[in-house]
Every structure is written in C-alpha cells, then in structure tokens.
Amino acid sequence: MPEFFHTLASHNAARTHAHFEVAPVAGSLGADVYGLDLNSISEAGQAELRQALLDHQVLFIRNQRLTVDQLEAVTRRFGDFGQEPYVQPMADHPHVVRVLKEAGESSPFVFGGAWHSDWSFQETPPDFTLLYGHDVPAHGGDTLFASAYLGCEWLSPTLRKILAELDGIHSPEFGYGPNAAHNAGIENMQIRFGESVDHDRRAHPLIVRHPETGRNLLFANPAYTLGIAGLKPEESRPILDYLFSVVSAPAFTCRMRWTPGTLAIWDNRCVWHLPISDYHGARREMFRTTVRGTMPARGHTE
Numbered sequence: 001m002p003e004f005f006h007t008l009a010s011h012n013a014a015r016t017h018a019h020f021e022v023a024p025v026a027g028s029l030g031a032d033v034y035g036l037d038l039n040s041i042s043e044a045g046q047a048e049l050r051q052a053l054l055d056h057q058v059l060f061i062r063n064q065r066l067t068v069d070q071l072e073a074v075t076r077r078f079g080d081f082g083q084e085p086y087v088q089p090m091a092d093h094p095h096v097v098r099v100l101k102e103a104g105e106s107s108p109f110v111f112g113g114a115w116h117s118d119w120s121f122q123e124t125p126p127d128f129t130l131l132y133g134h135d136v137p138a139h140g141g142d143t144l145f146a147s148a149y150l151g152c153e154w155l156s157p158t159l160r161k162i163l164a165e166l167d168g169i170h171s172p173e174f175g176y177g178p179n180a181a182h183n184a185g186i187e188n189m190q191i192r193f194g195e196s197v198d199h200d201r202r203a204h205p206l207i208v209r210h211p212e213t214g215r216n217l218l219f220a221n222p223a224y225t226l227g228i229a230g231l232k233p234e235e236s237r238p239i240l241d242y243l244f245s246v247v248s249a250p251a252f253t254c255r256m257r258w259t260p261g262t263l264a265i266w267d268n269r270c271v272w273h274l275p276i277s278d279y280h281g282a283r284r285e286m287f288r289t290t291v292r293g294t295m296p297a298r299g300h301t302e
Helices: 043-056 068-076 148-154 157-163 181-185 233-247
Strands: 021-024 031-034 058-061 097-101 128-135 143-147 167-170 202-205 207-209 216-218 225-228 253-256 263-267 271-275 284-291
Touching: 021 043, 031 043, 043 058, 043 263, 058 253, 068 128, 068 284, 143 148, 148 216, 148 233, 202 207, 216 233, 225 233, 263 271
Parallel strands: 031 058
Antiparallel strands: 021 031, 058 263, 097 284, 128 263, 128 284, 143 253, 143 271, 167 202, 167 225, 207 216
16 A cells, blocks of 8 residues: 655744744745845844744745845855856856746756756755746746655654665766756756766765754755665665655645746755746746755764
8 A cells, every 4th residue: 555645734834933924835845935025134034034944944935026146145145155067157147057948949858857956966065045036937837845854754763774874876977977968958058968977976874964953854866866875776776766755755845836036945955846847838037046055964863
C-alpha cells in the first residue's frame, strides 16, 4: 500500500509581525507577504523578514517595484552575493542572472526545469535565492517548492540514523555536463554546458543540520545528487529515488502563482524548487540573485 504522506497545519503557522502581514499558502511551507516595501524596509523590519523566511522557508513578497539595482540592494541585506557557475550573469550586473523565455522560442524547455536546490555541488551552496517576477504570463509559469525538513522528518528513525553517516555525491553533470543537450533549447540565456564538470563533483552529508534553525534536513536533490559515497550505483539509486519521492510528495510542497512585481525568496538550504513548463508561447522575464552560504554541516540523530 502506498505511503499516506501528511503534515500538520502547525508546521507552517504564522506568527504576528509588526512590519508586514504573512499569509501561509500551505500546511507544509510557503507564505505570501503583504504590506511591505522592500525599498524602504527598516533594520527591525529586515530582521523580522529573515525570521519569517526561516519560519516559512519560502516567501512570496507581493506588490514590489524593483529595478535590478534595487534587487541587488535587497539581496545584500541577506548576505554577500553567491557565485553563479554555468550561467552568464548580466554584463553590467555580474551577480544577477536574467532568466528569460521569449514567446517565440521554439523549445518548451525552461531554465532549471527539474527539482533541485541551487548549486548544491558547490563547496558552499547558496543560503538563499531571490527571484523577481518582472514580466510574467497571465497564467502558467508557476513554481513548486518542497520542504527538505519535512522529507527528513518523515523517514523512520532507523533510516535517518543510517543516512546520518553517509554522504551524497553532488555534480552538475546532468544539468551542464557533456550530455546535457537540453540546455541548447534555452535560446535567450547564455548557458555554459557540454564541457567536463569533474572539478565540481563533491560530497556533502545526506543529513545536514540547518545553521540557523538547528533542524535536520535531507540535503540531496534529483538534479545534482548522483550517488552515495561508498555505495555502488545499483545500491545508491533505489535509496536516492525513495528519498526524492518523499521530499516531493504533494503534502510537503506548495505552489506559487507569479504576479508582476512579486519577489520570491527561499532558503536554499532546506528547500527544493521546480519551475513548471506550461507557458510555451508566452513571455516570462525574471531576475535572480543568490546569497553566499557556508559548507553544509552534518546533522545529528538521537
């Protein structure tokens, strides 16, 4: 009998905030934020915003009017810029990636079109990702998010104990390696693919302790985690496939509908995301930044 995945509304309950309003969008993760102008936020408001982000894992801050310069300023309030491998940033904004799909493109492929956490193969993957909706379709182009906290907590204590001693092998091979020809269909972005990516292959613990919340999470994702250190491929693949099926279970996800002027911010350490390719023939223009993170630290199980 298939597993009956479920979670509690209390996992994503909102606290009262002095500087804005928060409305959870699902019982798992995610919240809409209203009544906030990111261009004039105070230090107290910024501290409250970071806490809301830690509480809800991903925030959808509505009704913003951000230039690229202002997006950079918002990003710097969360930390230093992250590094952007394999994708060419804007020439005059070296930390901003323009995520563009024109209406006339011939291929339905979208950038990042698989469940993943950003650049998990880096030694220090990003803490946060910010994505601003500058021009979005009237319908379609939603983004799904999944909680690696809830996926980890669903596992049996015995399996968590086993995983806590293991490392996942992360690599950009599927997305950007020699056989990643799907990136050729993304016509209006400069993506470097088709070369050797062996220099970006590294191990991270499968169960990680979040440095700010202290919660354990499953640090693995379908796009970049290709194996488990010390196991044969035929041994690691069934384990990873099961873990991926848990984190992406609908009960542990939320779905965000874009509106013009929405800024999404998510905690890349504990959240996966998946852009949905259902707007082929419509234009979509976004601007993305990341915040530099720290090396994932192994979690502890009782």
